[in-house]
Amino acid sequence: MRIFKSNLFRIILVLIIFFTSIWIYDSRNKDNQHYSQATSEFEAVISDKNEESYDTYLENNANASRPDQVIRVEGEDFVETDGTDFRIEEDFRSLEGLSVFTPEQGSISWEVDIEEAGLYNMRIHYYPVEGKSSAIQREININQELPFMGADYVVFDRIWIDGDEETRRDENDNEIRSRQIEQPKWVLAPFKDSEGYFNEPYQFYFEEGTQTITLTAKREPMVIDYIELYQHQSAPTYEAKKMEYEASGLQPTSGEFIKIQAEDAVRKSSATLFPLTDRSSPTVEPYHVSKLRVNAIGGQNWQMPGQWIEWEVEVEEEGLYQLALKRKQDLLRGVYASRTLTVNGEVPFQEMNVIRFNYNLDWITDVLGQSDEAPYLFHLKKGKNTIRLTVTLGDISPLLRTIESSVLELNEMYRKILMITSNTPDPLRDYQLERRIPDMLDVFEEQADILESVANHLETITGERSDKVAVLHSTVTQLEKMVAKPETVARQLDSFKMNVGGLGTWIQTVREQPLTLDYLIIASPDQEMPRASATTMEKVKHEVGAFFASYSEDYDNIGSTSNFSDIEEEVTVWVTTGRDQAQILKGMVDDLFTPDTGISVNVRLVQPDVLLPATLAGEGPDVALNLGEDVPVNYAMRNAAKDLSAFSDYEEIVTRFHESAVLPFEFNEGVYALPEQQMFPVMFYRSDILEELELEPPETWDDVYNIISVLQRNNLEFYLPIDDPMAQNQTLLAPNQAFGMLLYQRGGQFYADDQKSSELDGEISIDAFNQWTQFYTNYKFPLMADFPNRLRVGEMPIGIADYTTYNMLTVLAPEIRGLWEFTTIPGMVQEDGTIDHTVPSTSIASMMLANSEKKEAAWEFLKWWTEKDTQLTFGREMESILGEAARYPTANVEALSELPWPVEDYQNLASQWQWVRGVPQVPGGYFTGRHLDNAFRRVVNANENPRESLQDYTRYINDEIEIKRKEFNLPY
Numbered sequence: 001m002r003i004f005k006s007n008l009f010r011i012i013l014v015l016i017i018f019f020t021s022i023w024i025y026d027s028r029n030k031d032n033q034h035y036s037q038a039t040s041e042f043e044a045v046i047s048d049k050n051e052e053s054y055d056t057y058l059e060n061n062a063n064a065s066r067p068d069q070v071i072r073v074e075g076e077d078f079v080e081t082d083g084t085d086f087r088i089e090e091d092f093r094s095l096e097g098l099s100v101f102t103p104e105q106g107s108i109s110w111e112v113d114i115e116e117a118g119l120y121n122m123r124i125h126y127y128p129v130e131g132k133s134s135a136i137q138r139e140i141n142i143n144q145e146l147p148f149m150g151a152d153y154v155v156f157d158r159i160w161i162d163g164d165e166e167t168r169r170d171e172n173d174n175e176i177r178s179r180q181i182e183q184p185k186w187v188l189a190p191f192k193d194s195e196g197y198f199n200e201p202y203q204f205y206f207e208e209g210t211q212t213i214t215l216t217a218k219r220e221p222m223v224i225d226y227i228e229l230y231q232h233q234s235a236p237t238y239e240a241k242k243m244e245y246e247a248s249g250l251q252p253t254s255g256e257f258i259k260i261q262a263e264d265a266v267r268k269s270s271a272t273l274f275p276l277t278d279r280s281s282p283t284v285e286p287y288h289v290s291k292l293r294v295n296a297i298g299g300q301n302w303q304m305p306g307q308w309i310e311w312e313v314e315v316e317e318e319g320l321y322q323l324a325l326k327r328k329q330d331l332l333r334g335v336y337a338s339r340t341l342t343v344n345g346e347v348p349f350q351e352m353n354v355i356r357f358n359y360n361l362d363w364i365t366d367v368l369g370q371s372d373e374a375p376y377l378f379h380l381k382k383g384k385n386t387i388r389l390t391v392t393l394g395d396i397s398p399l400l401r402t403i404e405s406s407v408l409e410l411n412e413m414y415r416k417i418l419m420i421t422s423n424t425p426d427p428l429r430d431y432q433l434e435r436r437i438p439d440m441l442d443v444f445e446e447q448a449d450i451l452e453s454v455a456n457h458l459e460t461i462t463g464e465r466s467d468k469v470a471v472l473h474s475t476v477t478q479l480e481k482m483v484a485k486p487e488t489v490a491r492q493l494d495s496f497k498m499n500v501g502g503l504g505t506w507i508q509t510v511r512e513q514p515l516t517l518d519y520l521i522i523a524s525p526d527q528e529m530p531r532a533s534a535t536t537m538e539k540v541k542h543e544v545g546a547f548f549a550s551y552s553e554d555y556d557n558i559g560s561t562s563n564f565s566d567i568e569e570e571v572t573v574w575v576t577t578g579r580d581q582a583q584i585l586k587g588m589v590d591d592l593f594t595p596d597t598g599i600s601v602n603v604r605l606v607q608p609d610v611l612l613p614a615t616l617a618g619e620g621p622d623v624a625l626n627l628g629e630d631v632p633v634n635y636a637m638r639n640a641a642k643d644l645s646a647f648s649d650y651e652e653i654v655t656r657f658h659e660s661a662v663l664p665f666e667f668n669e670g671v672y673a674l675p676e677q678q679m680f681p682v683m684f685y686r687s688d689i690l691e692e693l694e695l696e697p698p699e700t701w702d703d704v705y706n707i708i709s710v711l712q713r714n715n716l717e718f719y720l721p722i723d724d725p726m727a728q729n730q731t732l733l734a735p736n737q738a739f740g741m742l743l744y745q746r747g748g749q750f751y752a753d754d755q756k757s758s759e760l761d762g763e764i765s766i767d768a769f770n771q772w773t774q775f776y777t778n779y780k781f782p783l784m785a786d787f788p789n790r791l792r793v794g795e796m797p798i799g800i801a802d803y804t805t806y807n808m809l810t811v812l813a814p815e816i817r818g819l820w821e822f823t824t825i826p827g828m829v830q831e832d833g834t835i836d837h838t839v840p841s842t843s844i845a846s847m848m849l850a851n852s853e854k855k856e857a858a859w860e861f862l863k864w865w866t867e868k869d870t871q872l873t874f875g876r877e878m879e880s881i882l883g884e885a886a887r888y889p890t891a892n893v894e895a896l897s898e899l900p901w902p903v904e905d906y907q908n909l910a911s912q913w914q915w916v917r918g919v920p921q922v923p924g925g926y927f928t929g930r931h932l933d934n935a936f937r938r939v940v941n942a943n944e945n946p947r948e949s950l951q952d953y954t955r956y957i958n959d960e961i962e963i964k965r966k967e968f969n970l971p972y
Contacts, residue, residue, distance in 0.1 A: 054198060055401070057148040061205045065118035068231055073110045073213065075100040075224035080109040083217075092223055093127055095186060099225045104131060105903040107216040110227065117208040120229040121201045123190040128158045130182070131220040133271060133876045134900030139216040140191065140204075147204055152818065154202075155194035155306065156222065157269040159183050167294050170586075172553075174292035179587060180271040180880055186225065190232065195814070196305020196393045196511070197401050199340070199353060201232050219902045235347040238376060245320060250379055253319040256524040260311050261285065262297045262326075262517035266386075267310040271880035272301040276516070280328070281363050282542040283534045284518050289542060290549030296516050300331065301881070303514040308390035313522050315385065320377035323387070324367040324521040326532050329357045329514070334466025335458070337513040338394035341368070343378055344386055351376065354394035357515055358462075365521075365532040375525065387520065391513050395461055399454050403472075403507055404815045406447050410500045413443050415689070415794045417493060419714040423795065425490035434486040441483050448479035451503075468510065471502040501793060504815055511814065569857040570600035574621040576608040581626075584877045592873070593864050599857045615640055615849060622852040623861055625676065627845040629664040630732055632673035633921040635847065637968045642848040643670035647859050656866060661843050661891040663918030668970075673845035674866045675891035680841040680916045681721060681737050681825055682803045682909065684787075688819045689716075689797035697798070698826045700835055701742075701771075707798065708779055719787045719799025720775060723933070733929035735919055736936070738775075738800065740840030742768035744917050745828035755922045756972055757961060760932065761954040770946045773939045783940065792816060800825050802842075803909060804889055811885040822905070824912045837915040843891060871895035923964035927957045 076088045076098040083106020089099045102108055128136060136156040139146070146152055162178040169175050190201035206229070213227065236244070263275035278284050278296040286293045297309065315321070329337050336359070341352040355368065369375030393400060416437050425431070434441055455472040459465050478499055482489045489496075521529065534542070575582045582605045589601045604621070606614075611627075614620045615635070635641035644650055650671070654662055661675035685697050693714065698704045708718050720738040735750060743750070748764035751757065759765055775781045788805055790796035792813045806822060813820075827837035846865060848858045864870055872895040875888030879900065890896050893913075897906065931953035938949045965972040 052146075052149045054148045054150050054193070054202070057205075058203065061119055061203075064205055065116065066203075066231055067116040067118045067120070069116070069229075071112060071114070071120070071229040073112050073227045073229075074098070075110075075226055077110060078108050079111050079212075082107045089223060093184075093186070095127070095225060097225075099127070099223050101129070101221065101223050102215065102217060103221045104219060105217050107214050108224075109212050109214040112206075112211050112213060112229065114206045114208050114211055114229075117206060119203040119205050121190060121203055121232040122213075122227060122229055123188055123201070124156070124227050125186060125188045125225040126156060127186050127223040127225070128156070128182075128184045129221050129223055130184070132898055132900040133158070133182070133880075134220060135270075136220040136222050137218040137902065139218060141214040141216065142204060142206070143212050144214065149818075150193055150195070150197075151191075151202070153194055153218070154191050156189055157187070157306070157308075159185060159187070160268045160271050160273065161266065162275070172291075175277070175294045176587060176590075177274055177277070177294060177583070179591065179877070180268070180274050183267070192306075194306060196391070197397045199392055199394070199397065200234070204229075217903070219900065235350050235353065238349045238351050238370075241349040242377075245377070245379065250318075250320055252377060252526075253315075253317050253321060253524040254526050256315065256317065256321065256522075257527045258313055258315065258522045260313055260520045260522070261295075262309075262311075262519050263294055264311070265297060265309045266312045269306070269308045270301075271876065272883060273297065273307065273309055274301070274880065276301070278328075278516065278518070279546070281534050282538045283363060283532060289545035290553055296518050298514070298516045300512075300514050301883075302516075303337075303391065303512040304883075305391050305393050305511065305513070308388050309517075310386055310388040311520060313380070313385050313387060313520075314383060315380050315522070316382065318380065318382040320525070321380050321522050322367060322369070322375040322525050322527075323378055324365050324375075324523070324529050326363060326365050326518040326521075326530075327357060328361075328363045328516045328518075329359055330361045330516075331514045332512070333359045334464060334468035335359075335396065335462060335510055337515045338392045338396065339513075339515065340390045340392045342386075342388045342390070343380070345388075348378055349376075354392060356394070363518060363532045365529045367529060377525065380522070387522075391515075393511065393513070396510060399458060400507055400511060402450060402454055403503055406450055407500060407503045407507065407815050409443060410447055410503070411793050413437075413440060414493075414497060414500060415714075415716070416440070417489065418716065418795065421490045421493060422715040423493070423717075425493055427491050429490070430487045431490050433489050440489075441486060444479045444483050448476050448483070451479070452476045468506070471499065471506050475499040475503060497793060497795070501789060504792060504813065507815055508812060568598040569854050570602055571622040571852075571854050571857045571861055572602045572604065573623045573625060573861065574604050574606045574611065576606060576611070576624070576626045579605060580881050581878070584874060584881070585625075588870065588873060588877070592870070593861065597857075597860055597864070599860060601861060615851065618851060620849050620851065622854055622858040623846065623848050625846050625865070627673070627847055628732070629843045629845055629919075630921050630926060632665045632845050632847050633667045633923070633925075635849075636667045636670065636672040637923050637964070637970065640850050641672040642850045642852065642855060642858075643672060644674065644848065644859070644862070645669075645671040649863075653863055653866070656868065656892050656894070658891075658893060658913065658916060660841050660916045660918035664843055664921045665845060666920070667922075673847040674862055675843045676846050676866065676871075677844035677889045678841050678891035678916070679802050679804055679843075679889050680839050680912065681741070681800050682806075682822045682912050683798065683800050683825045684791060684805060684809070684820060684822045685799075686791060686794060686797040686816070686820050689794050693797075697821075697823055700829055701826050702829075704826050711797070712779070716794075717782065717785075717790075717796045717799075718779075719785055719790070719796045719801070720781055721787075721800055721802070722783060724784060732926055733933055734842060735840070735929045735932055736772070737802075737840055739768060739772045739932065739936075740919065741800075741825060741838065742771050742828075744838040744840060745836045750928060751920055751922055751925075755920060756965065758928065758954050758957045760928070760957065761951045766947050766950055769935070769950045773936060773946050776936075776940045777943075788812070791820065803912070804887075806905070807885045807887045811883060821908075823908050824915065827915075837912065838917050839912065839915060840919050841916045843918065866892060868892050868894040868898075872898050875899050922961060923968060923970065924957070924961035927960040931956050 078100060085103040086108060087101045089101050092099050135158060138154050140151045140154055160180045161183045163181040164178040167175050192201050275294040276296045276299055277292045277294055284295050286295050336356040339355045341355060347353055367375045417433060420436055421431055451472050455469040458469055478496060482492060575585060582603055586603045594600055611624055632641050657675050661678040665671050665673040693710055695707055695710060698707050711718055723733060743765060746764045746768055748768060749759050752759055787796060787799050787801050788808050824837045825839055827835035830836055846862055848862060852858050871890040871892040875890055878886045878888050935949040935953040938944045939946050962972050
């Protein structure tokens with residue numbers, strides 16, 4: 001009986017396993033069928049209609065042959081150059097023979113003889129000579145024509161390494177992040193899509209005969225050895241690679257286990273890829289419960305397509321190894337991060353073109369393979385091998401290209417609707433948009449299908465429905481509603497604009513592919529992987545230890561350099577920005593300032609409002625950085641700031657800046673601060689929209705009026721800068737920049753020559769005020785607007801804004817790259833026929849406190865801090881940490897010229913900088929901006945007379961100036 005029951009149990013168990021396996025196989029088969037169906041549906045519905053796109057270019061040349069030959073064009077054999085400083089180099093940097101140096105602007109052309117017409121890949125052997133520390137950018141033309149969009153923006157990497165051979169620690173036992181330095185070498189690189197939308201190198205079609213290749217410099221110099229036309233060979237599949245292993249007699253190794261700490265990378269493509277400190281888990285190596293340890297790399301710094309990190313591993317035995325990564329991908333939920341792996345410069349097999357790293361809050365160990373039981377095996381030669389991981393968009397790239405195309409088309413449709421309805425449509429009116437815009441419903445229907453297909457495809461490949469597809473579904477729903485009920489389109493215009501803007505943000509979010517690494521493991525297949533996640537007890541111990549350490553660690557004290565043996569003096573410097581800036585300053589002081597001067601610097605991170613009470617209590621610093629431009633004069637009239645003009649070499653130091661940057665810090669014939677940063681407005685515009693409207697960027701205000709009429713006929717707007725007086729509890733309101741332009745261009749000024757009264761009640765000021773307010777009363781300019789976003793969607797195709805807006809647009813609006821530019825602001829025609837483009841500026845100050853007992857040492861620090869090399873290093877370090885969005889607006893003229901601006905953009909910036917004029921700061925001057933705004937709003941909101949309104953508020957300003965001058969015993 002027992003035997004029967006036992007056999008029956010076995011039979012039942014076998015049947016369960018059998019049917020379960022069938023069900024699993026069927027489910028997997030259905031999943032594969034579903035994936036294939038979703039993929040085919042996605043590929044069927046999307047189409048790139050841009051005739052200038054790379055997709056269309058390949059489609060037009062689909063039948064072209066791909067000649068299997070290599071054609072080399074030597075760099076020194078150029079036939080033409082346009083520009084200066086091109087020169088032939090001999091035996092340049094260990095290269096035998098000739099090469100050509102190409103500067104950061106100008107173009108160079110070569111002729112190449114093509115025996116067989118067809119599609120060729122191109123690669124370049126180049127050397128990244130010292131420039132402005134940014135990637136090299138070139139435009140490629142064939143026979144004086146741009147072959148496709150994307151060829152105008154090809155990027156070639158620089159090579160970066162850690163500046164310190166060993167990790168340093170400060171006096172608080174925290175490890176110090178190593179600065180990144182360049183280690184240039186000769187590089188052979190293909191011409192690829194810099195945006196990461198195409199994983200394979202570009203293909204270029206060449207006709208038979210003599211063809212011309214032209215490279216136009218956009219940014220940074222390079223030395224070129226040669227350019228080659230060739231055929232890129234795709235990597236074989238892993239199955240084919242295994243057969244190669246067997247044919248070569250390669251066998252898996254045994255007993256080998258090598259761990260490489262990820263922060264010990266030997267080379268990187270960007271200065272942003274510096275080692276990180278991660279305290280999220282006690283298993284991260286190395287670890288300390290409270291001290292900072294440099295123990296990881298990547299994260300949000302390693303997220304843009306094309307960025308790569310490279311490690312070296314030395315193995316004692318040639319053979320086959322498995323590769324594992326301890327990683328964390330906790331920033332990209334609903335999508336996966338992707339990387340391409342190369343070993344010794346080659347992708348070993350196709351599966352390594354796109355490696356997916358799914359979302360997970362914890363550290364996990366990924367063994368690269370089809371599954372945990374079947375890891376991929378990699379061939380490593382005896383000795384030194386290089387392993388590189390490169391950010392790639394992988395399977396996400398066609399989705400992004402599709403959404404980017406959709407955003408541009410929906411934005412264009414939004415503008416067409418806006419031209420009919422305005423941005424405040426009448427909700428009770430039927431505009432009959434479907435008749436006035438015949439293709440509107442077709443576009444909505446087509447884009448709804450495309451967006452739905454992208455959403456479905458994304459859900460299929462990720463296996464989940466997350467917030468990453470929510471904006472796609474909401475846009476689809478709205479488009480379908482508008483197709484079903486066209487009469488509601490005008491009423492849904494605001495939400496439609498938000499959805500389209502959301503799609504633009506979606507592109508930026510999904511393009512970012514962050515991944516953090518702790519270590520890499522190269523091991524024989526018989527080795528077990530270490531545990532990546534912490535146990536419960538380890539987590540408890542970590543959290544408790546961190547809690548108690550928070551009472552003893554002083555995280556505001558960035559530290560001093562008093563551990564140097566030859567210290568003569570120590571100055572205390574307060575920084576009022578962020579920890580990143582303070583850490584950079586501390587590192588620069590340790591490396592560059594203290595060793596040269598013998599002066600120690602104690603850097604502390606404080607809140608801006610702490611400075612005044614600390615100074616009054618006698619506990620203030622010697623030097624304070626990052627102060628508003630009103631602060632130095634306010635301290636000076638209280639005898640709390642040191643007059644820097646009293647130092648013997650002041651006149652030499654002040655030549656580093658434009659006079660306009662120093663003007664706000666002048667008081668009673670003294671100067672009480674040096675400028676760190678200087679910001680001023682420029683004019684941004686959408687070149688594609690202006691071209692569509694047959695408009696040119698305005699040079700004068702008369703041109704502006706002509707443009708306004710055309711824009712408003714099309715329900716578009718011109719933007720002038722205007723502050724929100726209630727923004728972030730703003731207590732100090734600077735004088736409006738638009739008013740300042742109109743005032744200065746007329747030859748006016750804010751204060752009388754003796755600085756004892758306001759000049760806003762003068763005829764010039766009233767004329768400027770009248771013109772300024774008319775933009776809002778007669779032309780109905782908006783009182784509040786998010787200009788970067790409205791420029792992005794095309795609603796405000798032109799406007800004036802601070803030049804730092806450039807950084808935001810560059811990073812946050814990739815879909816309109818190449819469609820916008822900036823130039824000098826409109827000016828006023830003078831009696832001699834010239835045009836005055838003067839604009840006011842805003843400066844950030846570095847100030848020495850009057851109660852400092854170490855004024856000479858503090859002055860040495862201020863001189864060092866504001867010199868070109870220091871500001872340039874700080875700016876590049878800021879950009880290396882936070883990316884292009886943090887490009888530093890230094891006030892040092894020479895330093896700004898060497899920051900990594902594209903040449904043409906810097907030239908436009910420099911043109912405007914010549915017209916910048918500072919705004920003086922006077923006792924009681926804080927009333928000027930506030931009451932100027934009050935007068936403005938009385939005119940705009942209450943329809944009062946501009947002259948009377950401004951004169952009334954000027955009395956308040958003069959009264960406050962007089963009160964303050966009496967209070968501080970100043971002549972009045």
